[in-house]
Amino acid sequence: MNNSAHDQLEVQITEARRSISSDGYPMSIGELTNMYRDGELIIRPEFQRFFRWSTLQRSRLIESLLLGIPLPSIFVSQSESGRWELIDGLQRVSTILQLQGELVGIPPLELNGTKYLPALEGRYWTHEDDSRCLSEAQRLDIKRSKVDIKIIKRESSPSAKFDLFQRLNSYGSSLTAQEMRSALLVAISPEFFSWIESLASNKSFIECTLLSDRLLDERFDLELVLRFLVLHAKPETALTLANLRDFSQVLDDESISMATDFPQGKDELQRIFVETFDHIAGNGADLVFRKWRSDRDAFVGSFLNTAFEVFALGVGFHVAKRTPYKKDLLGLAKEFWSDVESGYATGKSTEARLVRFVPLGRKVAAA
Structure with missing residues (x-):
């Protein structure tokens, strides 16, 4: 392969990298919840139709948090106003917010028993019956758990954001092609x-x-x-x-x-x-x-x-x-x-x- 071919590839790599500007750092679930509560983390109402994990799947996620098992990265897109819009990790973030009774329009999560924590059956974040809620220590463990946030910065192109979302969701996701398409169309133009x-x-x-x-x-x-x-x-x-x-x-x-x-x-x-x-x-x-x-x-x-x-x-x-x-x-x-x-x-x-x-x-x- 001649030098001009190598040069052309390098130019294409440089241009493609410019189209996606990103950053990332770990954040506690408590901080992430506060951002959602304050309107700084956006989960568009249209996205909630894609929230279709079973109660058992949601309970397994909470089990992972209680056992200290790390979660995969969550991707957000920074809007012109500086707010974050969730583009990958909907099931995980929605489950965490629903558990705490914070997810708008969705009732609080009642947990199922899991493989390692069968006593989760029937538990809530809070409940008038103390025997049915997580303890204060367990709630603090969850709120202090860290999740890795990947931020697609606002200078990234819309098409690059879509391509990233599409690739992320092609790795084992159950979303249909149209559901993926809908999610990014919402992000581009509600x-x-x-x-x-x-x-x-x-x-x-x-x-x-x-x-x-x-x-x-x-x-x-x-x-x-x-x-x-x-x-x-x-x-x-x-x-x-x-x-x-x-x-x-x-x-x-x-x-x-x-x-x-x-x-x-x-x-x-x-x-x-x-x-x-x-x-x-x-x-x-x-x-x-x-x-x-x-x-x-x-x-x-x-x-x-x-x-x-x-x-x-x-x-x-x-x-x-x-x-x-x-x-x-x-x-x-x-x-x-x-x-x-x-x-x-x-x-x-x-x-x-x-x-x-x-x-x-x-x-x-x-x-």
């Missing part, structure tokens, strides 16, 4: 996140998609909203396997861009979204997003990504371009699923499916 939540709460959109409780818990409704916003008017030249490779990353990057620029384009995007799903709701609603079986003379099954990509994105394209689109969506869906050439997308990657069916949806939806 207003943008609230807006896409309002779109996901649109009556027509809900009637059309009728997602399962599991998909709603994982916030797949928000992912569908973002897919629509990102793809409905994307130029056909950009709908290639090369451009859509790792579509989850594409969705991350374009969502961050929209959040950073928000509210630019908001009114027009909202017009397109509402008109599209009002039209679908009035012309077949959730049936449009199911598969038509001519042998049964019925729409069957549950929500299908393929149908969403064909009909929602197809109609949305024409709404955006203000060009005529078909009104009889049920007839269009029957025709689509009866066409052997359209095929069914079983076994196709997300990227291959999008490349094939998004342009096809624009074509078949045209009036």
Whole structure:
């Protein structure tokens, strides 16, 4: 390898390091709790939906503190005002705050017995029955326990913060891609996140998609909203396997861009979204997003990504371009699923499916 290649790598390393400015030091749980109480440590209310450890998992964390077992580092992002916003360690910090009765909107934690401390069963931080609360010495042990805080300083770029959060949460985390995406969108622009939540709460959109409780818990409704916003008017030249490779990353990057620029384009995007799903709701609603079986003379099954990509994105394209689109969506869906050439997308990657069916949806939806 020649010297110029080494020089180029060194330049890239230097530039990437500049995009993330960090600091770190140990802090007691008592100090961290005081920061939260004083409004200097921010856990956004939107983040609390990701607080989904079981009571036993939370109790095991408290067991670790009482036994003196060190906790992994917690990452915070410093805002322009100097306050810290939690970006990794939500389960740990929320558990510690809930135990003390400090977590806003969440009742105090009642502990479960654990492997090494079965007598934790039924205990609280404080309780009117002395036999059910931790002792003063045990509470002080917890408050004096130290946790390592890693601080991503305010001069770091938003995209660098997102990439850090994404990498941290890829190491054994149970968060879905959309939950990780949502968490950083909240950090970049709470207003943008609230807006896409309002779109996901649109009556027509809900009637059309009728997602399962599991998909709603994982916030797949928000992912569908973002897919629509990102793809409905994307130029056909950009709908290639090369451009859509790792579509989850594409969705991350374009969502961050929209959040950073928000509210630019908001009114027009909202017009397109509402008109599209009002039209679908009035012309077949959730049936449009199911598969038509001519042998049964019925729409069957549950929500299908393929149908969403064909009909929602197809109609949305024409709404955006203000060009005529078909009104009889049920007839269009029957025709689509009866066409052997359209095929069914079983076994196709997300990227291959999008490349094939998004342009096809624009074509078949045209009036």
